[in-house]
Amino acid sequence: MTAGTTDTTVTEEQDPVLTEVVDGVLVVTINRPGARNAINTVTAEAIGAAMDRLDSDPTLVSGIITGAGSTFCAGMDLKAFLAGEKPSIPGRGFAGIVEGPPSKPLIAAVEGYALAGGFEIALACDMIVAADDVKFGLPEVKRGLVAAGGGLMRLPQRVPYHLAMEWALTGAMITAQQAHEVFLVNRLTPRGGALAGALELGRAIAANGPLAVRATKQVIVEAPEWSRDEMFDRQRDITVPVRGSEDAREGATAFKEKRAPRWQGR
Known part of the structure; x- marks a missing residue:
C-alpha cells in the first residue's frame, strides 16, 4: 500500500x-x-x-x-x-x-x-x-x-x-x-x-459520521435480540445521544453549506 x-x-x-x-x-x-x-x-x-x-x-x-x-x-x-x-x-x-x-x-x-x-x-x-x-x-x-x-x-x-x-x-x-x-x-x-x-x-x-457509524452497527447487531415491546426504546438509547451530538449538527450544517462535513467524533 x-x-x-x-x-x-x-x-x-x-x-x-x-x-x-x-x-x-x-x-x-x-x-x-x-x-x-x-x-x-x-x-x-x-x-x-x-x-x-x-x-x-x-x-x-x-x-x-x-x-x-x-x-x-x-x-x-x-x-x-x-x-x-x-x-x-x-x-x-x-x-x-x-x-x-x-x-x-x-x-x-x-x-x-x-x-x-x-x-x-x-x-x-x-x-x-x-x-x-x-x-x-x-x-x-x-x-x-x-x-x-x-x-x-x-x-x-x-x-x-x-x-x-x-x-x-x-x-x-x-x-x-x-x-x-x-x-x-x-x-x-x-x-x-x-x-x-x-x-x-x-x-x-x-467518510461518514463516526458516532453514527458505530451506533448503526450496534443497532443492527443487537436488534435481533430485542423483544417487539422494547425494540424502539432500546434503539432510542443508542441513537438519541448521536442525534444530540456535535457531529449531527455538523452534518446538517455541512449539508446546508454544501460542503464536506468535518467530523469531531463528539
Whole structure:
C-alpha cells in the first residue's frame, strides 16, 4: 500500500500482524504467509490488540482484516496447538476476534483460502470482499472435529438454513461465486484485488459520521435480540445521544453549506 500511515515494517518472526491506517481505516494484516497465516497464540494476541486499537482510537472509523501473501487464513496453527499453544485470548476468543468482534465495522479482505478458523474469522466480520477465485469452507467434520470458532452459529445467520446445514455437514469447499450469489460476500474482485476492494468500501464508511457509524452497527447487531415491546426504546438509547451530538449538527450544517462535513467524533 502507498496511502496512509504505516507502522514500522518488521519480519514475520518479529511481528505476525501488521497494521496500517488509511483514511480512517485500520488495515490489519495477518503476516504469516509461510504458515498460510494460521493462528497461533502470539498472532491471536496481536489481532486482539489491533481490535482494541480499532475500538479505542477515535480517529478510526472502520477496519479491514486480511492475510499476507496468497491466502487469507488456514485456521488454527496445528503445530503450535500440538506444542501446547492456545490460539485464543480471553474476551475475544479464537484469533482475538471470533468471540468479541470490534464495535466498529470490520471488513474481511479475502484472497486464496479462508478455511476452518479462517472462515470463522471472515464470518466474524461485518462485510466480506473476496477475490473471484477464493475458496471458503468449514472442513472440520472431515477430520472428526467440530467448528467451534463461531462458524456454526454465524453461518445460518448469513445464508439460508438448509444451505448452512449442507456446507457445515459436508465440509464442502464453497466458491467465491457461490458465496456471492447468496450474499455472504458483498463484493467480488479479480485475484489480488480484495484489499483494494475492501479499502474502497472501508473509505466509504469512514467518510461518514463516526458516532453514527458505530451506533448503526450496534443497532443492527443487537436488534435481533430485542423483544417487539422494547425494540424502539432500546434503539432510542443508542441513537438519541448521536442525534444530540456535535457531529449531527455538523452534518446538517455541512449539508446546508454544501460542503464536506468535518467530523469531531463528539
